[in-house]
Amino acid sequence: MNNGSITRIDPWSKYVTQEKDNPVYDGIFWNPSHQYQFRHQKPPKPDRLRIYEAHIGMANEEGRVGTYKEFADKMLPYIADLGYNCIQLMAIMEHTYYASFGYQVTNFYAASSRYGTPDDLKAMIDRAHELGLTVLLDVIHSHASKNSEDGLNLFDGTEGAYFKGSHPIWDSRLFDYDSWEVLRFLLSNLRWWVDEYKFDGFRFDGITAMLLNNRAVGDIPQDYDGYFGSAIDPNALRYLTLANYILHLLYPDIISIAEDATGFATLCRPTDEGGVGFDYRLALGMPDKWKKQMLVRDEDWDMGSITWELSNRRWKEKTVAYVESHDQALVGDKTIAFWLMDKEMYTGMSVLQPYTPIIDRGIQLHKLIRLVTFGLGGEAYLTFMGNEFGHPEWIDFPRPGNNWSYHYCRRQWGLAKDHLLRYQHLLAFEKSMLQLEKKHAWLNKWTYVSLAHEHDKIIVFERGELIFAINFHPTQSVSDYRIGVHTGGKYKIVLDSDTEFHGGHKRISDDGEYFTEKSPHCNRENSMLIYLPARCGLVFAPAQ
Secondary structure (H helix, E strand, C coil): CHHHCCCCCCCCCCCEEECCCCCCEEECCCCCCCCCCCCCCCCCCCCCEEEEEEECCCCCCCCCCCCHHHHHHHHHHHHHHHCCCEEEEECCEECCCHHHCCCCCCEEEEECHHHCCHHHHHHHHHHHHHCCCEEEEEECCCCECCCCCCCCCCCCCCCCCCEEEEECCCCEEEECCCCHHHHHHHHHHHHHHHHHHCCCEEEECCHHHHHECCCCCCCCCCCHHHHCCCCECHHHHHHHHHHHHHHHHHCCCCEEEECCCCCCCCCCCCHHHCCCCCCEEECCHHHHHHHHHCCCCHHHCCHHHHHHHHHCCCCCCEEEEECCCHHHHEECECCHHHHHHHHHHHCCCECCCCCCHHHHHHHHHHHHHHHHHHHHCCCEEEEECCHHHCCCCCECCCCHHHCCCCCCCCCCCHHHHCCCECHHHHHHHHHHHHHHHHHHCHHHCCEEEEEEECCCCEEEEEECCEEEEEECCCCCCEEEEEEEECCCCEEEEEEECCCHHHCCCCCCCCCCEEECECCCECCECEEEEEEECCCEEEEEEECC
């Protein structure tokens, strides 16, 4: 290669490590005498996904990189206890630059050694399966690191080999999906993670940049002519379809999720119908919608616009709903909790002092935003670790600009465990939502929005047998408020954001019974009268 002057790591290396003070990774021969033996069967494929997105390295509270073993011991029981049934792991495929969040992959077959050995990862996944957790890998086949000594770039001394061009923004190389050898490499890579590590599926990153010839730099198609026209890269589309076809053929219980901003038609329909074959798509518009709401006065929130964003999805194509993922937690942006409460989170979260107006508003809206998104937004739900209790700070990986500090590259779990702080209430509400979905299985049931009242700032919708009533108004509580109900009978409150346990103001009786009347309302055959306080969310279920 290039007259023998270039050294390269084997593209199929399964373990690469970094010597101290050396930025370049080295390939390591990994073949332990005692191969790891998985002890636990994979859990059955969930028909509803409650996803906990996590990063192994920053999952610890100390200022350092966490490990697979620590995640298995501390995080997995916590995630399962909350009520999640799936974890989505970021930054597993080896990446030389830690601050890339795992998205500048150098070694596609190697599990990142900064968290431990390949066997440590296997043991962690084995433990997840023991706890009934499905495990997804955040797979990056949309681009690759430009590193040449420990990556694939310039592998044969030319700009070609694996790649065809570079991404103008990501500063990374783009795969040549027209090459048979590239297809073999990437398809084999998917099988490797399933066969070797027992991953249960994948979240495919950067689908939009793969699908579009402009690599999502510029206009994004929004109609059928655009989806099936010259804007689309047919080779990338062919690869994604082939990947899903092979995965679902070889592993019938596999799960694949697409990160796509185009709304590409048939993306989540089976390949035998002419679709691309993904099981779910991420609802990228939802976090954008909530971020925009942070810039609008409460009195001006548009209930119709919110319900439209949460319910506008393609027929029979499953969607993963979320308020915020890792993207919204990165430095330069803010989490929803930080948007709502900002600097007062450092001084106003103690239960020993009265609510300030900002903290009260932030606590209540944080719960309502998550409730309406979880209830109405899709067929799956996702949270990035720490956001379930309103983690107060962004993520900033160690880099020269922050003097290589880990201060913002960790999760402060102690905040939610401290009974003197209000983070506990947000965590309790998240757990209550998850446990309620676990019991009533609403994610795979029908949805009907019966009310989005602009003046009252109230949203009412049905999800299966449950009725969600949410009052976003900052000051106006309503009594004897009539809401439409499809199925008549007696109802009870099964979730109340206003309880003291959830950081509310205790304005609702927890033993009340509600009876419907044969009085049509909001296009429903029945209706009932409820009391709905300001900034409060209630969920009703038929009384047994």
